[in-house]
Structure formats: structure tokens, C-alpha cells
Amino acid sequence: MILGIGTDFIETARVGRAVAKSNGFRKKHFSPAEIAYCEGKRGKAQNYAARFAAKEAFFKAIGTGWRGEFSWNEVEVVNDRLGKPGIVLRGRARDFCRKYRIRAIHVSLTHIKDYSSAVVVMER
Ligand SMILES: CC(C)(COP(=O)(O)OP(=O)(O)OC[C@H]1O[C@@H](n2cnc3c(N)ncnc32)[C@H](O)[C@@H]1OP(=O)(O)O)[C@@H](O)C(=O)NCCC(=O)NCCS
Numbered sequence: 001m002i003l004g005i006g007t008d009f010i011e012t013a014r015v016g017r018a019v020a021k022s023n024g025f026r027k028k029h030f031s032p033a034e035i036a037y038c039e040g041k042r043g044k045a046q047n048y049a050a051r052f053a054a055k056e057a058f059f060k061a062i063g064t065g066w067r068g069e070f071s072w073n074e075v076e077v078v079n080d081r082l083g084k085p086g087i088v089l090r091g092r093a094r095d096f097c098r099k100y101r102i103r104a105i106h107v108s109l110t111h112i113k114d115y116s117s118a119v120v121v122m123e124r
Pocket of ligand 1: 046047079085108109
């Protein structure tokens with residue numbers, strides 16, 4: 001059963017500027033694996049921005065929006081060997097999803113130069 005969906009659309013340059021300006025922003029919002037993935041990409045602002053959008057979309061899909069109860073970097077986007085993205089949860093975000101018996105989270109990302117977007121679907 002689908003519990004929720006979330007979507008977000010974001011200006012790539014906004015995230016790109018924040019990431020370039022502050023290592024603190026990067027570490028607060030992205031996991032080490034996400035940072036490694038994005039830093040390995042040529043247009044890395046797009047990859048960071050799409051991941052940021054995925055986290056926002058995740059918070060929408062659980063129905064609360066971001067209210068400070070989870071850390072941004074507890075919601076991690078990982079890519080499989082074909083490039084397909086998925087979401088891995090850690091810490092409080094993982095505990096929350098266990099409590100509400102969320103059994104699958106689907107995510108899709110897209111990015112062009114100026115805009116990046118994500119959709120998340122959550123099943124229980
Ligand atoms: C996978 C594919 C759909 C990505 O589309 P794209 O327009 O190149 O790029 P988008 O910005 O929309 O999407 C990129 C995201 O697709 C996702 N993606 C990559 N491979 C994927 C796969 N196998 N399954 C699902 N999603 C995938 C990734 O999340 C990627 O972003 P990330 O690297 O930041 O994680 C694309 O590479 C593809 O297969 N296209 C087929 C058509 C084609 O080759 N057209 C070219 C001529 S127009």
C-alpha cells in the first residue's frame with residue numbers, strides 16, 4: 001500500500017553555491033558516500049541538488065516536512081551499479097520508518113543545468 005509521495009524541484013545553483021561555500025553545509029546535509037559520488041561527477045552541483053531535492057521529497061512523503069527530528073544526512077541517496085538511485089536510512093529516520101512499518105522507498109532523480117528534481121514514493 002502506498003503511504004505517501006513527495007516531490008521537490010530546486011534551483012541547482014542555489015545548492016551548488018551552498019556546497020561550494022561551506023564544508024559544514026556539505027557535511028550536515030550529505031553523507032560521506034553522497035559527497036564521494038557527487039564530487040566524482042563533472043556537473044556536481046546537479047547531483048548535490050537532486051539529492052537535496054530527494055531529501056525534501058522524502059520529508060514530504062512521510063507527511064511532516066522537515067521539522068528537525070531527523071538529520072538530513074540520515075536520509076542517504078545511493079546508486080546501484082546501473083545508476084538507479086535508492087534511499088538508505090540511518091539513525092532516527094530509520095527508527096521512524098521501522099515504527100511506521102515502511103517497507104519500501106522509491107526515488108527518481110532528474111537534473112538539468114538550472115533545475116534539479118526528485119520524486120519519492122513510500123510503501124508500507
Ligand atoms: C538513465 C537515464 C534515463 C538518465 O536520464 P538523463 O536524461 O540522462 O538524466 P537525468 O538528469 O534525467 O537523470 C539522471 C539521474 O537518473 C538516475 N538514473 C541513472 N541510471 C538509472 C537507472 N538505471 N534507473 C533509474 N534511474 C537512473 C540517476 O539518479 C541520475 O542522477 P544521479 O547520477 O545524480 O543519481 C539515461 O541515461 C538513459 O538511459 N537515457 C536513455 C535515452 C537516451 O540515451 N537518450 C539520449 C538521447 S536524447
